[in-house]
Amino acid sequence: MPFPSSISIHKMQQQPLSFSIFFFFFLLGFASADYLQNSDFESLPKNVTGNSSVAFVLLNENNTMPGWTFQGTVQYVTAGRGVTLPDNGHAIELGQDAKVNQSFKANGDYANYILTFSLAPCGQNCSANAKVIVSGPDNQGIFSFKQHYGKQAWQSYGQYLGLSGHEESVSLVFESQSVESEDNSTCWPLIDSLLVKAVDKLVQGKDNILLNGGFESGPEFLSNSTEGILLDSALSPVESPLRQLAVVGTIRYIDSKHFSVPHGNAAVEIVSGVSAGIHTEVSLAQGSAYNLDFTLGDANNACEGDFIVEVQAGSVVQNFTITSNGTGSAKKSSIKFEAVSSATPISFSSFTSSQTKDGIFCGPVVDDVVLLSSNSPKIAIKPSILICLLLLIVILWY
Template sequence: MKIRNIFITCIWLAIASADTLQNSDFELPPTDWNETSPAFFPLNGSSIPGWTYDGAVQYVTAGGELSLPRNGHAVLLQEDGKINQTFVANGEEMQYLLTFTLGRRRARNCTANASLVVSAPDSSAQFSLTLKYGKESWEVYGHHLGSWGGGESVNLVIESQDIDAEPESTCWPVVDDVMLSTVGSLKQGDDNLLPNGGFELGPAFPDFPNDGVLLDSEPSLVESALQQWTVTGTVKYIDAKNFFVPEGKAAVEIVSGVSAGVQTAKQLDQGSDYNLEFMLGDANDSCSGVLVVGVAAGSSAQNFTIQSNGTGSAKKYAMTFKGAGPSPTSISFQSYTTTQRDDGVFCGPVIDGVVLKASSGHKSYMQFSFLMTVLLATVLKLGNLM
């Protein structure tokens, strides 16, 4: 256990915080703003340090009609509202992960939520405020922005998405705390065939109390904010500061109900035996009840039932299966229940500590094969010398 904890710590040290965005929390105000300016300040020709904009954009102050994680400032993107910033991806090629806070203005005539579109070169994703997965009036989202390096210039664009509603009745999106983090190449550990089995590599967590970072559906292992895992439905990326995490500093809570979950794939030897270990539990977020998780690995599948009291607990489970081959073997965790807390917030089972190992018999065979290969090479070398 001590060795594993050291390994997890090393992983976190390897995640380089890339706060390359200027004025990422919008606390540096527009050039013509002052303390007496209105709480919703239209940008009419003025500029926000670090950002450019188009369309109807307002610089907003928390309080009153606007609830934000902290009593600061943000931007409101109204009809055709857009902000953008260009940053330079220095050094070797890295995966760039984005975290941002999404909220809206509270108004009596606001009935329909506008969406938010985040884009970068060869990348685009749409986000909508749901307010189903936490107690706050804002949500934090994570997103895989792209992969760059070598001094490339990357233009990040955040804009409102028009909906079929009158502008006066539209809940336009509010954006705050836009953060970048980077992740380098993932390497397989000696004690786990899955590079990110502990879910330690993902988008950055905000430094304020939060309801977790929401990750929407992403079918690609490479383009996922949860590195090396695809996402079905919506899952919540949770940290040990705000939730119960079974192991390490991060885990995944499946929050959007039946058929939601995470999946990965690994090239394994066809027909060989493997052991899959994992931890299931709850996040200490009052998510109580019977939670059912379906685990599938190769052609093997099994359901696991957790009786949760919502106060933070976890248990280790295991199953054996055979490598599929010649294609990569799929490993998935899927929720079979939809669960809500007493306050109506959707919640679900926590997944963590996924460890994949070859069975002891297969290990012995691989070690024997390796030794025989070395022995044969030695004999051939000695024969050539003679």
């Protein structure tokens, strides 16, 4: 949704305060609109009652799912009897040749659409084998339940869907991928708690050349998720759910509500060990000097040990060691470098593999990455001069 023009803002300032507050909350509500129908599968299929004691109900032409079309073997699942779901409610299981689809309309100007969803295995022997193919207009990914990446029996993932706008139809498709379990039975994935978020094109600010250096632009956090969002490899910054930043290996997108985040509302925890991390390329003036400031720490999730993070800024590569006791430490660091080419790489990679005492994979947190030119002279204005300038502005105004 485009920001109001300067003329619109001027008119707003002339309106009563109550109108401005209403308009602000209108914008907020519009930005957080739920694009999907029945995204948590709590609207029951036809011929299924709310007090049904049947854990798995096969969907067919007589038992259709509100908001969704489907083909193949799809079952409506109720939590319990060995099935754990994010809200202890309902989900769907994608069985043999199963595919579910929902299309929604993109709003306003072109925006990038990012999906958050939960994936769970169906059965104890299927914990490492539940796989699902997720497709959007411009991207496709294969996701599997990862053992030792959380304490819950389900996990949240983020996926970039594509760029759409002006009432274009955005199609979201989930498709099953069969695998064998430890007891030679076939395992199928459960999906639940879907959330689609629209992200406008990021604009470079004067205070940071690096787009999304604070990692605030990414998948939406689910209200009932306490373990963050897993982001698998996305080697193109354009197709990454962490906007403008490519992902290598697996990282955890964490929020300040449940983790220690050094700055803002979100940060990145590198969890899949050696060589995992994030990277991007920035167009800089060749031969000019720059500063890369950043914060490294831990997520306050009992992840203890020495984290080694390799930071690359242009042709400068430097290792930083963070000693963590798992309680939310954070330390600011910086690198000075000269841009040797117009396409300058910026990356953060882990050199260590870490686990908590519970066996959960964890690692260093990266946040608040700021890239600025060090060539621009800084002009210091004395307070007395500033006061005189302000008085002069007031006199001329009246």
